Amino acid sequence: MxxxxxxxxxxxxxxxxxxxxxxxxxxxxxxxxxxxxxxxxxxxxxxxxxxxxxxxxxxxxxxxxxxxxxxxxxxxxxxxxxxxxxxxxxxxxxxxxxxxxxxxxxxxxxxxxxxxxxxxxxxxxxxxxxxxxxxxxxxxxxxxxxxxxxxxxxTPILDYAKNSLRGEQITSFAGILNGTTNYILTNMARGMSFEAALKDAKSKGYVEADESLDLDGLDAAAKLVILANWIMGMKVTMPDIKRTGIRGVTTKDIKAAAKKKCAVKLIASCNKELIVAPREVPVDDPLCVNGTLNAISFTSEHSGTQTIIGRGAGxxxxxxxxxxxxxxxxxxxxxx
Amino acid sequence: MxxxxxxxxxxxxxxxxxxxxxxxxxxxxxxxxxxxxxxxxxxxxxxxxxxxxxxxxxxxxxxxxxxxxxxxxxxxxxxxxxxxxxxxxxxxxxxxxxxxxxxxxxxxxxxxxxxxxxxxxxxxxxxxxxxxxxxxxxxxxxxxxxxxxxxxxxTPILDYAKNSLRGEQITSFAGILNGTTNYILTNMARGMSFEAALKDAKSKGYVEADESLDLDGLDAAAKLVILANWIMGMKVTMPDIKRTGIRGVTTKDIKAAAKKKCAVKLIASCNKELIVAPREVPVDDPLCVNGTLNAISFTSEHSGTQTIIGRGAGxxxxxxxxxxxxxxxxxxxxxx
Structure with a gap:
């Protein structure tokens, strides 16, 4: 070969x-x-x-x-x-x-x-x-x-949805698809300011040379385009994604979420609409992973909701x- | 057909x-x-x-x-x-x-x-x-x-490990493979006694007619045999599994675990030895799911640890x- x-x-x-x-x-x-x-x-x-x-x-x-x-x-x-x-x-x-x-x-x-x-x-x-x-x-x-x-x-997310779930109709999915923003949001939940968390992520080499790719949700949106086409058979490209990054997430938002036993995560979701945006996720939802981990939950017609978690890069x-x-x-x- | x-x-x-x-x-x-x-x-x-x-x-x-x-x-x-x-x-x-x-x-x-x-x-x-x-x-x-x-x-756990991870060497795995005992342990962590939690699980129809299959880890051990053969190419049967159920887990054990930010879970694991036994799992480990959920973490040579979570029955x-x-x-x- x-x-x-x-x-x-x-x-x-x-x-x-x-x-x-x-x-x-x-x-x-x-x-x-x-x-x-x-x-x-x-x-x-x-x-x-x-x-x-x-x-x-x-x-x-x-x-x-x-x-x-x-x-x-x-x-x-x-x-x-x-x-x-x-x-x-x-x-x-x-x-x-x-x-x-x-x-x-x-x-x-x-x-x-x-x-x-x-x-x-x-x-x-x-x-x-x-x-x-x-x-x-x-x-x-x-x-x-x-x-x-x-x-x-x-983490073979695409393969899982396409092959391991063959014969199943996936009706919707939602995921944390960008490890860098997850790392920053996790550190903010632990008390850091956005600026300090971003600096820390940069020092660890987690942030793309063009930080906008991570912070403004472009990376997550690109992955959402790929999933939507490959898994759901949609014919979409970047402009079809409604996208909000994490620059607007404040310590106040995160504290408010914590009070409801939730965490703020940058979620890429496909449920009729294709959206990348910060959302509150219950902390005991399997999707709510911390650090640089990625996670995605697929909901299918007959086998319920299934979540895969793994490192998204490296x-x-x-x-x-x-x-x-x-x-x-x-x-x-x-x-x- | x-x-x-x-x-x-x-x-x-x-x-x-x-x-x-x-x-x-x-x-x-x-x-x-x-x-x-x-x-x-x-x-x-x-x-x-x-x-x-x-x-x-x-x-x-x-x-x-x-x-x-x-x-x-x-x-x-x-x-x-x-x-x-x-x-x-x-x-x-x-x-x-x-x-x-x-x-x-x-x-x-x-x-x-x-x-x-x-x-x-x-x-x-x-x-x-x-x-x-x-x-x-x-x-x-x-x-x-x-x-x-x-x-x-x-949840296509076998297929994931066999097909989605093809080309990878899975070196070890550990999972919560029995939803009933997970439900009981989750309720004990929330303050119920073992007896009350068992009664509640029975009233919901979660417990096998022969409760020993769940409580003594037979169901989890059977699944471990299947995984070990299919995924790891081992030639084993039930007697090869070291098995301890959850009857011996006390409220005291669970409280002690909680102090260390852990939860007690019935874990089926394959890492040289094949073991089913209650173990302390850190609550922020993706494996640490609650209620009747099942979860399994595969560790592979090159793609790190990946966890799949889903309903294990129904x-x-x-x-x-x-x-x-x-x-x-x-x-x-x-x-x-």
Whole structure:
């Protein structure tokens, strides 16, 4: 299985390590031999049809800040050059999410699909802005499109709702889908001011470079778009979400909630309307998790309400979701 | 798809209703047309290759306490007669669990497999006493064996661990797998004595006819056997579980736990050893759910700890799990 990796940050590096460490096991158990034939970051990239040396890629990235220095003898290629010229089976898109134009991820995904590569994206941008049309493009080109890591990180929320609950009609759902805001709100409930809690979250590396993605609910909204399309069969994009972030949440709000044995949480919900907004949640509701945890409750017609809780981020966790997608693609292909 | 139903209690009746109410939808979405060709309870049964009238079955059961009066013109058949003489694709076993000899469920399942029927069991007895050999029998006879409803009722715990976490190594798990004891312990934490809490649970119909199944942890242990075999690939049965029930839990224990911000819960765990016993769980651990809820936390190598919470019982919920198993069998068969 030949793979091109777009972006070479924490997630991509964790994936590369994971593939190497599980090489034998993956072949023995699932019959796949993943080989990274191309990889690039914002400064350029490298390719090798025989497979790149993963340890060297990580070393070079660490030393020079870019993997383009992996092989100085070759002329530098930018991302789209690699996608358009290197033959591969699967593209793994891990560049940063943005919700203005979703670039460069959007172009990566579209180019790869046109070249008949299956695509795994942990970048939420393209899905948030163009889920319905990307699915159409995948169908048209007869390729598979997977994105487990976009919601819940390593916690297989999308898979649970789609597969484990097959045969069930999910009627509504509500979730805490952004760990950073949950961390801030949890600390506010423990007495910190918003500013102090934000500072603390930043010092721990929990906040996105563009803090608006977390604080204004963009990240949660993007995940809601993905869930609504994938689980509920809706054809929606970012502008369809009613969105309020947590900047307006005051210590007073949180105290008022506590009096009612509730906590204020940033909830992304789908119940006729698609809404991201701070809400009061009873503290003994399974959804009411603290710290950086994510949680989502699905209500279905016959099996009642079920909640899944897990870490929603992390390099290794998200890499494990990419591996699951790879195995899924392998299984689907072998069925043809 | 021709089905024989063993036992015609709450779960079987819910299933029958569910199949009728979703008839069109099941055909349109999944291409299956379930037809109940045989059904029996402890007093006898009926069969009809053209399919039994579900509403009449339920009516007759309600009126006479047994479905054998469905068709007075026919000679009465007992369960094994039906399994051995009626042609069907799937046997659904819903008779009550017992952990002495697992009968009559054990004979039903073995006879059906020998006749090359796929088997869906929500009866935990046969699995608890003979999981490894029943799996072998299924393999030998080339039939599928499914039992989603035995753990978590309508909450697809087994499926989550097996499928949604595929590619992951689950290293350990711990769960609250019995809603009745959780209800009793929750009420004790709210100040009731054990006796009062038990009485209350009985009045609500939560306690098994043989209360030992709940109170002495047999039900939780049976579920632990199933999880250990199915998820961890262990070959174990009931005697391999170290089991302590909740009869020894005192109000004093619960108060002592509360002081440490913990609650006493009956935990079934797999971490090298297989143990069912009361344990102190921190109240802010996602596992620490109250009332009749079930919860289980899986810890995996790369995606951390993930918790699923849902109702662990209920006729409709368990019926929905049988439907999922039917769809699963349909999918597997069509792949051949």
């Amino acid at each position: 030949r793979i091109i990796i777009c972006g070479f940050g924490t997630v991509a590096q964790s994936l590369a390590k994971l593939l190497v460490s599980r090489m034998d096991d993956l072949y023995a158990k699932y019959g796949i031999k993943p080989r990274i034939v191309g990889a690039f970051d914002s400064k350029g990239g490298v390719s090798d049809p025989a497979g790149l040396d993963v340890n060297r890629l990580i070393e070079v990235k660490k030393k020079f800040g870019t993997i383009r220095k992996y092989d100085k003898s070759k002329k530098n290629m930018v991302g789209l050059d690699i996608i358009n010229n290197v033959d591969a089976d699967v593209l793994v898109e891990t560049t940063a999410s943005n919700y203005r134009d979703a670039e460069p991820g959007m172009s990566h995904i579209i180019s790869a699909m046109k070249r008949r590569m299956h695509v795994i994206s942990v970048n939420k941008g393209p899905l948030a802005l163009a889920f319905p049309s990307l699915m159409e493009l995948a169908t048209y080109n007869q390729v598979l499109f997977r994105f487990s890591g976009t919601v819940g990180g390593g 390099g290794t966790e998200t890499a494990s979701s990419i591996l699951r997608d790879l195995l899924d693609i392998r299984k689907e292909i072998s069925r043809d | 021709r089905i024989i139903i063993c036992g015609f209690g709450t779960v079987a009746q819910s299933l029958a209703k569910l199949l009728v109410s979703r008839m069109d939808d099941l055909y349109a979405k999944y291409g299956i047309k379930p037809r109940i060709v045989g059904a029996f309870d402890s007093k006898g049964g009926v069969s009809d290759p053209a399919g039994l009238d579900v509403n009449r079955l339920i009516e007759v059961k309600k009126k006479f306490g047994t479905i054998r009066k469905y068709d007075k013109s026919k000679k009465n058949m007992v369960g094994l007669d039906i399994i051995n003489n009626v042609d069907a694709d799937v046997l659904v076993e819903t008779t009550a669990s017992n952990y002495r000899d697992a009968e009559p469920g054990m004979s039903h399942i073995i006879s059906a497999m020998k006749r090359r029927m796929h088997v869906i069991s929500v009866n935990k007895g046969p699995l608890a006493l003979a999981f490894p050999s029943l799996m072998e029998l299924a393999t030998y006879n080339q039939v599928l064996f499914r039992f989603s409803g035995t753990v978590g009722g309508g 006729g409709t919920e368990t019926a929905s799990s049988i439907l999922r198993d039917l769809l699963d069998i349909r999918k597997e068969i069509s792949r051949d």
